[in-house]
Amino acid sequence: DAGITQSPRHKVTETGTPVTLRCHQTENHRYMYWYRQDPGHGLRLIHYSYGVKDTDKGEVSDGYSVSRSKTEDFLLTLESATSSQTSVYFCAISLTPPSSYNEQFFGPGTRLTVL
Amino acid sequence: DAKTTQPPSMDCAEGRAANLPCNHSTISGNEYVYWYRQIHSQGPQYIIHGLKNNETNEMASLIITEDRKSSTLILPHATLRDTAVYYCIVRVASTNAGKSTFGDGTTLTVKP
Numbered sequence: 001d002a003g004i005t006q007s008p009r010h011k012v013t014e015t016g017t018p019v020t021l022r023c024h025q026t027e028n029h030r031y032m033y034w035y036r037q038d039p040g041h042g043l044r045l046i047h048y049s050y051g052v053k054d055t056d057k058g059e060v061s062d063g064y065s066v067s068r069s070k071t072e073d074f075l076l077t078l079e080s081a082t083s084s085q086t087s088v089y090f091c092a093i094s095l096t097p098p099s100s101y102n103e104q105f106f107g108p109g110t111r112l113t114v115l
Numbered sequence: 116d117a118k119t120t121q122p123p124s125m126d127c128a129e130g131r132a133a134n135l136p137c138n139h140s141t142i143s144g145n146e147y148v149y150w151y152r153q154i155h156s157q158g159p160q161y162i163i164h165g166l167k168n169n170e171t172n173e174m175a176s177l178i179i180t181e182d183r184k185s186s187t188l189i190l191p192h193a194t195l196r197d198t199a200v201y202y203c204i205v206r207v208a209s210t211n212a213g214k215s216t217f218g219d220g221t222t223l224t225v226k227p
Contacts, residue, residue, distance in 0.1 A: 002159075035217075042202070043217035090158050104151075106158030110117065 023091030137203030
């Protein structure tokens with residue numbers, strides 16, 4: 001299994017507070033992703049990164065920002081958490097170098113509750 | 116990325132083959148079909164992918180129709196541990212990878 005960890009694994013916070021979720025990989029993979037998973041919506045892409053300091057928006061990026069200052073870490077920040085951001089957040093990575101397909105490996109997830 | 120349609124749920128008897136269908140009628144010529152599964156409370160797990168030929172690995176087989184508008188994931192001898200949500204997605208494989216969304220998938224329940 002790819003070495004992907006997420007921290008924290010569970011967090012409860014209050015509306016309006018900033019929250020940062022961390023994804024750490026030990027595989028030196030170039031591509032990293034943040035998804036959220038909600039009942040009835042499957043997994044939706046929030047942001048992704050294709051290299052250090054190179055990021056782009058996904059389908060549901062409003063209210064979220066990301067940073068990648070090192071290959072191994074991809075941070076997801078909720079500047080001012082809202083109850084609609086209560087969800088399970090998954091980090092994923094893609095193998096390098098680019099190949100004929102892009103298999104993704106997923107982390108264990110972070111369950112975030114915004115009260 | 117092309118949209119996919121999957122049945123919301125399916126049952127399968129333990130030891131029998133599980134055949135999970137997926138429709139992707141708007142698939143483009145350069146889009147691959149991927150299958151992932153998610154066991155309760157865990158992150159999704161890659162199973163298999165293909166372009167137009169049938170594929171097989173240690174986990175499953177993937178059958179893609181000649182017109183590529185649909186596919187079937189086959190788990191040859193389902194076990195209770197195969198109970199999970201199975202996602203079929205299609206997307207272009209490129210260097211700027213993975214800008215994709217997973218739909219609701221099919222919940223497969225393997226019964227004793």
